[in-house]
Each structure stands twice: as structure tokens, then as C-alpha cells.
Amino acid sequence: xxxxxxxxxxxxxxxxVRDRLKETLAQKKAIIAAGAGTGISAKxxxxxxxxxxxxxxxxxxxxxxxxSTAGLMAYGxxxxxxxxxxxxxxxxxxxxxxxxxxxxxxxxRRRIWHHLLKVKEMGxxxxxxxxxxxxxxxxxxxxxxxxxxxxxxEVEMVRIADKMxxxxxxxxxxxxxxxxxxEAGADAIISxxxxxxxxxxxxxxxxxxxDEAVVRTNEIVAAAKxxxxxxxxxxxxxxxxxxxxxxxxxxxxxxxGFVGASSLERMGVEESLTNLTREFKKLxxx
Numbered sequence: 314x315x316x317x318x319x320x321x322x323x324x325x326x327x328x329x330v331r332d333r334l335k336e337t338l339a340q341k342k343a344i345i346a347a348g349a350g351t352g353i354s355a356k357x358x359x360x361x362x363x364x365x366x367x368x369x370x371x372x373x374x375x376x377x378x379x380x381s382t383a384g385l386m387a388y389g390x391x392x393x394x395x396x397x398x399x400x401x402x403x404x405x406x407x408x409x410x411x412x413x414x415x416x417x418x419x420x421x422r423r424r425i426w427h428h429l430l431k432v433k434e435m436g437x438x439x440x441x442x443x444x445x446x447x448x449x450x451x452x453x454x455x456x457x458x459x460x461x462x463x464x465x466x467e468v469e470m471v472r473i474a475d476k477m478x479x480x481x482x483x484x485x486x487x488x489x490x491x492x493x494x495x496e497a498g499a500d501a502i503i504s505x506x507x508x509x510x511x512x513x514x515x516x517x518x519x520x521x522x523x524d525e526a527v528v529r530t531n532e533i534v535a536a537a538k539x540x541x542x543x544x545x546x547x548x549x550x551x552x553x554x555x556x557x558x559x560x561x562x563x564x565x566x567x568x569x570g571f572v573g574a575s576s577l578e579r580m581g582v583e584e585s586l587t588n589l590t591r592e593f594k595k596l597x598x599x
Contacts, residue, residue, distance in 0.1 A: 322407065325438040375578070
């Protein structure tokens with residue numbers, strides 16, 4: 314059942330979240346998960362009918378006018394920010410949609426098992442691995458892996474979440490990472506093909522093509538399915554930005570839905586505020 318104290322809303326059990334997503338698919342609807350960095354975003358994303366809300370530190374940067382990649386930098390305590398957004402902005406205003414907490418699993422200052430208990434106690438209905446080192450590559454990625462702050466820490470976090478019966482929806486960038494997360498007990502795999510294009514602070518040249526995104530996504534899905542075919546698979550990032558883009562991916566890739574962060578809350582605000590302000594500025598005086 315939902316919240317046993319209020320009879321409504323978060324926290325949901327792991328099985329309840331899975332059942333809700335299966336019901337969406339049974340209705341032949343795509344699963345739409347949305348990142349939210351503010352309470353107002355969360356409130357109206359829920360009204361729009363999203364299936365999941367994911368709270369993580371990049372949402373705060375994004376809605377402050379900065380690029381989402383700021384969430385990967387040393388500009389604040391990612392785990393504390395996600396908990397703060399959840400406790401004071403999102404969980405108090407959403408009514409029924411499951412809310413997922415972004416957790417920086419490689420944070421060396423935290424006992425992740427202890428932090429996950431706090432996430433559960435706060436009333437979140439699951440976890441997401443963000444910030445994620447899966448989207449870091451090259452020399453810096455090698456340094457992270459060799460100094461105990463690599464992707465394996467995120468995998469270990471999901472293993473612990475599995476033991477705690479916490480729903481987990483995770484970002485991966487390669488087939489091998491997908492395999493590891495599936496083996497660790499993840500419930501949903503998000504194929505992350507890069508920072509989202511478009512808008513005022515989206516990437517321009519640092520993105521793959523749509524064809525490349527589809528190929529990478531299918532490789533990721535196949536690797537995870539080989540371990541556990543009973544997972545949810547979602548697409549995210551890169552050139553996948555608009556509903557039309559998502560429609561194309563749903564047709565060409567073996568996915569159940571889409572995770573939108575910049576493409577939902579940031580693009581929605583950029584476009585609506587710009588257009589609304591222009592309408593006001595068309596007004597004249599006598």
C-alpha cells in the first residue's frame with residue numbers, strides 16, 4: 314500500500330513501484346520519468362502525468378540557470394542537496410507520484426548503507442545513481458577507478474539497495490556497466506547517451522547522432538536483458554530531447570520509456586517564460 318500513515322503517496326515499496334510501471338506498460342503507454350530540481354517543477358510534472366520523479370543535485374543547478382554537468386563538479390554536497398530538495402521542496406508538494414532520490418554512491422565521506430537508510434526514512438520510494446561516473450571517460454575516469462571512487466561504488470550501492478528492498482533506477486553508458494547493474498539487482502536501466510542538447514545551456518557539438526544513440530541504447534538493453542529480462546529500460550540524453558525524438562527512439566530501440574530532466578523541466582521553463590513574457594510585451598498603452 315502507499316504511505317501507511319497517510320494512506321496516500323510516498324513512500325512506496327519496491328514492488329509497488331514496479332507494479333505501477335507494469336500497469337503503465339499494460340496500458341500500452343511509455344514510462345516517463347522526470348528529473349525535478351524544484352517543488353514547482355515536481356508539482357506540475359506530476360499534474361502532467363509522469364510516472365516517476367527523480368531528485369538529484371543537477372536539478373538545482375539546472376533550475377538556477379547552469380548546465381546540468383555542474384552536478385558532476387565539486388560545487389556542493391550532491392547527497393545533501395538531493396536530500397534537501399526532497400525533504401523541503403518535492404516530497405511536501407507531490408501527492409501520489411513515486412519520488413526517487415539521486416545518490417552519489419562514490420562519495421568517500423559516507424557509509425552508503427547508512428545514507429540509504431536515511432533516504433528510506435525520508436520517504437523516498439527508491440534511488441538513482443546520480444551523480445554518476447558512468448558518463449566520465451578518458452584519463453580522469455581511469456584516475457577515479459584507480460583511487461577507489463569509480464563506477465564499482467555505484468554498483469555496490471545498488472547491491473545494498475537490493476538488500477534493503479529499495480527500488481533502483483540507474484544510469485549506465487556502456488553494455489558492460491548495464492551488465493554489472495543488472496547483476497547487482499537494479500530494477501530499471503537508463504541508457505545515458507550524453508548531456509542533453511538544446512535550449513540555452515544544452516550541449517551543441519558534444520553529442521552523438523540519433524542513430525548512434527539508438528545503437529548504444531540497444532547494446533545496453535541487450536547486455537542487461539541477458540542477465541535479467543524482467544527489467545525496465547529507458548532512454549536518456551544526447552539528441553533525445555523532444556517528444557518527437559522520444560517517439561523515434563521508442564520505435565527503433567528496445568526500450569519502455571524515457572527519462573527527461575533538462576528536456577522536461579528546463580526546456581519547459583525556458584520556452585514558456587520566454588513566450589509568455591513576449592506576449593506581455595506585445596501590450597500597448599493608450
